[in-house]
Amino acid sequence: xxxxQGIRSTFTLASAxxxxxxxxxxxxxxxxxxxxxxxxxSAFGLRRMTPHNFFVLRPEPAAETDAGGIYHAQRLxxxxxxxxxxxxxxxxxxSGGRGTEQAEELVRxxxxxxxxxxxx
Numbered sequence: 001x002x003x004x005q006g007i008r009s010t011f012t013l014a015s016a017x018x019x020x021x022x023x024x025x026x027x028x029x030x031x032x033x034x035x036x037x038x039x040x041x042s043a044f045g046l047r048r049m050t051p052h053n054f055f056v057l058r059p060e061p062a063a064e065t066d067a068g069g070i071y072h073a074q075r076l077x078x079x080x081x082x083x084x085x086x087x088x089x090x091x092x093x094x095s096g097g098r099g100t101e102q103a104e105e106l107v108r109x110x111x112x113x114x115x116x117x118x119x120x
Contacts, residue, residue: 002033002035002040002043003040005035005039006027006035007033007034007035007036007038007039007040008033008034008035008064008071009031009032009033009034009040009080009081010031010032010070010071010074010080010081010082010083011029011030011031011032011077011080011081011082011083012030012031012032012057012082012083012087012088012091013027013028013029013030013055013088013092013095013099014027014028014029014030015030015031015054015079015082016030016077016082016083016088016091017031017088017102018076018077021106021109022102022107022119023101023102023106024098024102024105024106025098025111026097026098027052027092027095027097027098027099027102028053028054028055028056028071028095028097028099029053029055030054030055030056030091030095031044031054031055031056032057032058032059032063032070032083033056033057033058034058036060037056040056041056050068055095057091060075061103070083070087072084072087074077085110086110088104088106089104089106089107089110090103092106
């Protein structure tokens, strides 16, 4: 829906996890949003509340790119595009709470998936 309005976005935090990647509970959901905030607020039915459990993140201009930024190597989930696992791990690490535990699990999964080399 956001794409049809010319708004670029990608899910992060718990919104970017597949069910088999969830290692902890109680972590927030989030989306990186480039462009107008109002369509996202409307689309997701967001409202200001405490505690905050859905973050709308505004990417730094230098990170708002496909070339190594937040839109690089996105993963396609049933509900939309999500950041790559390395970016997701960074986002979780900075989110506080149990985010660090989730980040560490994602780094382990990412490392296990890397191809091994026979070179010394």
